Amino acid sequence: MKKSEVPQDKSNLSEHNIKEICYAVDDSGNYSTALSSGWEAKTVVQKQTIEAINERIEEARQKVQKGEASPILYFMELHKMDWQILSGYVDMWQWRVRRHIRPDVFKKMNHRLLSRYAEAFDISIEELQNYKGE
Amino acid sequence: MQLNFTHHQTAHCENGVASNLLRDKGYDISEPMVFGLGSGLFFVYLPFLKVNHAPAISYRPMPGWIFNRMSKRLNIKINRVKFSDKGKAQAALEANLLQQIPTGLQVSVYYLNYFPDEYRFHFNAHNLVVYGQEGDEFLISDPVMEQVTRLHARDLEKARFAKGVLAPKGHLYYPTYIPEKLDLEPAIRKAIKQTCRDMLAPVPIVGVKGIRMVARHIVKWPKKHGVRKANHYLAQMVRMQEEIGTGGGGFRFIYAAFLQEAAEILNQDIMRAFSREMTDIGDLWRDFALSASRVYKKRSNQDDVYQTLSQQLLHIADLEEDFFKRLKKAI
Numbered sequence: 001m002k003k004s005e006v007p008q009d010k011s012n013l014s015e016h017n018i019k020e021i022c023y024a025v026d027d028s029g030n031y032s033t034a035l036s037s038g039w040e041a042k043t044v045v046q047k048q049t050i051e052a053i054n055e056r057i058e059e060a061r062q063k064v065q066k067g068e069a070s071p072i073l074y075f076m077e078l079h080k081m082d083w084q085i086l087s088g089y090v091d092m093w094q095w096r097v098r099r100h101i102r103p104d105v106f107k108k109m110n111h112r113l114l115s116r117y118a119e120a121f122d123i124s125i126e127e128l129q130n131y132k133g134e
Numbered sequence: 135m136q137l138n139f140t141h142h143q144t145a146h147c148e149n150g151v152a153s154n155l156l157r158d159k160g161y162d163i164s165e166p167m168v169f170g171l172g173s174g175l176f177f178v179y180l181p182f183l184k185v186n187h188a189p190a191i192s193y194r195p196m197p198g199w200i201f202n203r204m205s206k207r208l209n210i211k212i213n214r215v216k217f218s219d220k221g222k223a224q225a226a227l228e229a230n231l232l233q234q235i236p237t238g239l240q241v242s243v244y245y246l247n248y249f250p251d252e253y254r255f256h257f258n259a260h261n262l263v264v265y266g267q268e269g270d271e272f273l274i275s276d277p278v279m280e281q282v283t284r285l286h287a288r289d290l291e292k293a294r295f296a297k298g299v300l301a302p303k304g305h306l307y308y309p310t311y312i313p314e315k316l317d318l319e320p321a322i323r324k325a326i327k328q329t330c331r332d333m334l335a336p337v338p339i340v341g342v343k344g345i346r347m348v349a350r351h352i353v354k355w356p357k358k359h360g361v362r363k364a365n366h367y368l369a370q371m372v373r374m375q376e377e378i379g380t381g382g383g384g385f386r387f388i389y390a391a392f393l394q395e396a397a398e399i400l401n402q403d404i405m406r407a408f409s410r411e412m413t414d415i416g417d418l419w420r421d422f423a424l425s426a427s428r429v430y431k432k433r434s435n436q437d438d439v440y441q442t443l444s445q446q447l448l449h450i451a452d453l454e455e456d457f458f459k460r461l462k463k464a465i
Contacts, residue, residue, distance in 0.1 A: 001383070001417060001420065012252040013250065015250070018279065018280065019280055020143075020278060021144060021145045021278075022145065022384065022387065023384070023388050023390070024387065025413060029410070030394065031387075031390065031391035031394050031409075033145075035280075039376070040427070041372060041420075041423045041424045041426075042372070042373075042377060042423075042427075044369075044427040044428075044430060045369040045370075045372045045373045045376075045426075045427050045430065046373065048365070048430050049186070052187075052366055080255055081256060082187065084299065085297065085298035085299075088297030088298040088301060089297045
């Protein structure tokens with residue numbers, strides 16, 4: 001990449017006034033650094049990623065609303081987590097976390113167990129229990 | 135309290151922390167030099183491991199390896215400590231600051247609120263330097279940021295004790311011994327040999343072979359998982375390739391800059407030619423990223439789009455195979 005080709009597109013970074021460093025070649029063929037405000041290709045895939053996450057959150061919300069899943073699913077998606085990450089935070093096996101997504105199992109969960117999830121999501125137990133997908 | 139620490143912005147976090155910590159001790163080691171000496175250029179494809187609901191692709195070795203390899207080759211000693219107790223982890227950091235030691239930390243990006251939301255994922259292998267403390271806040275030199283920044287002790291603790299893949303476990307590190315004169319020449323030779331070995335490894339998911347495997351899989355993704363998922367996979371690949379971790383084009387350019395520096399130190403002009411070649415390959419990686427992002431943008435779903443992308447990658451793999459074979463001989 002030549003220095004003159006370092007992309008200066010509008011991006012999530014430029015909105016926050018952040019620039020990143022790129023290595024590029026100057027006219028005499030020597031490497032140096034240049035600041036970039038962003039690159040279209042990156043912005044596109046970031047947008048896609050955020051959209052995909054929002055879709056997952058919305059799907060989870062609807063499932064909770066219909067009573068097909070416990071609020072844990074919604075908060076997991078909201079915090080950009082997956083089974084593996086969440087099971088790390090609550091320190092339980094993945095199969096156990098997956099089981100806690102079942103509304104009937106969730107209802108029977110004791111205070112201690114709920115508090116682990118509440119802590120992982122940085123909310124109170126009441127907020128976790130009372131989330132109805134609205 | 136604030137240590138006298140000079141922040142330099144870099145393209146990649148681990149190189150940056152290593153380079154900044156060495157510069158702090160008065161050694162002028164650039165980011166490309168750290169990257170090259172640590173054999174940072176790598177490729178591994180782990181289709182069975184899902185990250186952000188897409189197959190994992192890593193463009194770099196395990197976190198910490200770049201700094202470790204470089205240190206070993208230059209005879210630098212680093213002290214690395216992990217913690218199970220959060221209180222002890224913070225106490226150790228504070229004790230270091232009191233002893234005037236700027237300290238490197240492994241953290242999760244998710245809790246670094248100075249990044250835009252679009253960048254905050256559960257990625258646990260980010261690196262930064264803490265160089266001071268003021269009240270409840272730590273003073274942070276994050277190498278991918280233009281300026282130094284701050285983080286509340288609470289958020290820093292969360293970032294240090296994030297869970298999931300590559301959980302940092304409070305990991306902190308700092309150099310304890312650096313030889314007076316760094317013997318770069320043999321270190322460069324060793325490092326380049328290792329990169330050639332890595333990229334030409336006879337393992338189907340590693341190096342050039344790994345790139346080819348991804349290329350073959352790209353064609354199958356839309357049939358196997360549907361267009362939606364295939365495009366999501368592609369987007370994630372490009373994200374891992376060109377975002378903060380900067381793997382594809384970005385890493386090639388850093389490596390090319392390293393080869394250019396190496397040409398002078400080794401007194402081997404041919405390294406400059408290799409550097410130019412690597413730059414061209416880096417441009418092809420960027421072309422690939424651009425085409426891949428356009429597939430998503432147009433939501434185009436013809437099979438030949440994936441064919442073209444696959445061909446682009448295969449072409450890159452061919453060029454890199456040839457490149458590293460010749461580099462191996464030249465070094």
